Amino acid sequence: MHMADALISPEVGGAMWVVTAGLVAWSAKKLKEDPDEGRIPLMGVLGAFIFAAQMINFSIPATGSSGHLGGGMILAALLGPYAAFLTLASVLVVQALFFADGGLLALGCNIFNMGFFSCFVAYPLIYRLIAGTGRNRNRILAASVLSSVAGLQLGAFSVVLQTVASGISELPFGTFVMLMQPIHLAIGIVEGFVTAGVILFVLKARPEVLEAAGGGTRLRGVSLRTVLAGLAAAAILTGGVLSWFASAYPDGLEWSIAKTTGSEELAAPGTGLHSSLAGLQETTAILPDYGFRAGSGDDGAAEASEEAAWPNPDMGTSLSGLAGGAMTLALAGLIGFALRRSAGARK
């Protein structure tokens, strides 16, 4: 999932650099407030551990191919999100410099895609909620798999967005997503199992390690986070799969408008604020009408002649559902963090 410089534009690379730099500075600031000074050598050595562990290939059952550990979730479980993010970032820097694994301009993108989603989204909102710092085997397994899958799906989707936005590769959005997401779903599941295996091994040998380590996120309102995680899971499920079952027939409002005026939508006024806003919406909508933009005349014609089928596994709908779900999740996560910080300041 490491992006190369050859496929991104300076605008996209630069923007992600700014975001990543901000996250690094913020994490560093948070760590300064951390009273546990032993965390600093621990981060360094754990970074080296992740690097070394990634060099050990394991064979994936039933496929005959081999894979290696990502490690974001293990780091987050042992160090908490801020330290884990910095550790992952440092590993990615060394990989980019010494192994040409990812470009220098793309480093901002890579740190964001592989660090942000696992440490600041998947870990606190999914892993922490399901497994906490407890020892329940099944919880740890479920938490590892779900958080690894979520982190990788979001990261892979980010790669697609950044590549398409750069405009160097001609791969269309739809094809690219169809290539990336399923592969990373499989990778995520394997990664989840391996992560669970390592954590359970450590738990059996040295149970106090995880209890002492899982600091960093201070859970105050557990109910809010449970709700967020539940919503996230529901959004992903709904957007990804259930959207196929969305009826292709007009909904209630469109049906009644059709009955009264003879068309499904009311004609908008041609001038004024309404039309300029409508024009703005048309140009900015990535997924107009929950599908892909009709690239050329033939697409539009094909769509028009299509019979309304059910279930309607339209790639566009499902993808826009997933995209919408992912964006909502990210937005929800951001709002959650903003709330935490403002509440923390008020104390």
Place this chain on the structure above:
Amino acid sequence: MSGSIERNLSALAEAVDHSQASGLVHGLDPRAKILVTLLFVIAVTSFGKYEVSRLMPFALYPAVLTGLSGVSPGRVLKRTLIAAPFVLFVGLFNPLFDRTPLLRIGPLVLTGGWMSFFSIIARSFLAVSAAVLLVLTTRFDLLCLGLERMGIPRVFVVQLQFLWRYLVLLAGEAQRMVRAHTLRSWGNRSGVSLKTFASLAGSLLLRTLDRAGRVYGAMKARGFDGEIRMLRPLSFSLSRDGLFLLAWGGYFLVCRFVNLPELLSGAVGR
């Protein structure tokens, strides 16, 4: 990361070896080299997707650095090509999706897709070679110091230095574990099973945690109080480093905004 542990470790060792050498390029302030590398990558990636010929003058930078620093071109080439396969794979979709004809050379018609594919190859080669040269001509600890002086948070720089220090150590341990496993598994080289990996990684992790504890103890014994203090032996010489930065920066700007290949062919044609 692809490849066996041995190969990765030797790649690291080779980089360390080369960076320790002395010379014109090695002696430059790391900040100047970092900035020039970044300017180079930004300039190269800022061209439109069909540009190929205007990227060519940029090859002067890796060529000059390779020549001046004493690194063998073969080595630079080898490390540059590691990253190539995946980029090529993605790039090959371009001719598939973009079929508008752009250029005609005699009987050959090149579509936009092929032009952008060649552009991707050129970009990849240029960007990666610049990074490779940076790493082969700069000691990693000096690189970290340079980053810290340029404003990167100290916690992160210290993290990089720790990672570097313990990477070789831990990779060596991992290598010994894998070798022991291979010797006991009748030469089955398809990698360890998932369950075995979990125990290998798990015990490596436990040893890592113990080591971290010992390192922390050693730091405390030497007076570590949570505050990170760094020695700063870097000195930026305007005549040497400033000139390096200005000269190359200026060259990249010229290459970016002036169509040198066209000028050259025009002058030669006349």
